[in-house]
Amino acid sequence: MPSPSDPVVAALRAAGCVFAEDEAELIRSTARTPDEVTAMVDRRVSGHPLEHVLGWAGFHGLRVAVEAGVFVPRRRTEFLVDQAVALARNASVVVDLCCGSGAVGAALAASLGGPELHAADIDPAAVRCARRNVAPFGGRVHQGDLYAALPDTLRGRVDVLAANVPYVPTGDVGLLPSEARDHEPLTALDGGADGLDILRRVADEAPRWLAPGGSLLVETSEPQAPRAVEVFARSGLIAALAVSDELYANVVIGTMP
Structure with a gap:
């Protein structure tokens, strides 16, 4: 030292x-x-x-x-990975939506023993970076806006859908530390007026992509968590909230009936 x-x-x-x-x-x-x-x-x-x-x-x-200009994976997001692994140890198809560097997808693939892995992001820099990180696990990375980036062949087949969506309310982005505000893409941070715009879009369409019994997992903040659970339930998912006080992590989980 x-x-x-x-x-x-x-x-x-x-x-x-x-x-x-x-x-x-x-x-x-x-x-x-x-x-x-x-x-x-x-x-x-x-x-x-x-x-x-x-x-x-x-x-x-x-x-x-993690390349310059790409969202830096947070330690608290490891809790999302742990929740997904506990839910679906036999998952055969995993999707990392809003993947950034692809850290969540790579960690899931490493923990679940080599499922079919797909990741997607709207940012070209993130896509390039994610390809480096998921390649050792045979993963494929797609560029586009949420589900529009994914192959149609995945519809109804996804066992684990992890979406580390942006959830900072637009009005709070300027309050973020300069490391995030100045060096990470706004698309990875800004979640709209109440921070839940992207989460709503992901939850609304998730039932079309999840396999029976498959789960959607999304990280959110503590104040947003109750509304996020409601959004999941309105989308037809069985909604639950997992919390880690140690990591200050809140993960909303929605499971297909």
Whole structure:
């Protein structure tokens, strides 16, 4: 572990990085040359997310590639993966909708023993990044707006539909930390006036894609969770809410009857 007097640690700490020693160690272990260390520190000090600086993020036991401009997978979203795995250990078809880097899809594929995996996102940069992360599991990534991106052959066949939709209310986007606000795509953050616009669209069409007994899982915030459960129920799904106090995670689960 670098000492607090280390110049890299000092630069990171001066920039406000709370875990400066840990970040310095990660940067040094990732960089191939001293010049790369300097360049990475400069990017981090200027406000870029650490994961963009490193080019990867740890997620559910995997090292996931995360390119600049792509949504960074959050640790709390590991709870969504855990819920999906507990529900559908024998899942044969998995879809990661609004996939970003493809971290959720890759983690599900790794945990479920190689299901047929599809991922989709509207952002070309996310699609390129996701292809890197799901390729080891034989996954396919499609570009487009929600279900419009998916092959019609998946209708009625999906056992696990994970959708880490954007859920920040439009009026709150400006309150996000600058790392997210300035360096992640708005399409991955802005969920409309009440933060539930995309969630509604996903839930409304989910019954056409889920297999009998299949489940839709969506992350949301604590204040939004009761309304999100209602949206799922109105869509004809058996709705439930799973909560992790440790990770501050709220996952709405809708299961096909």
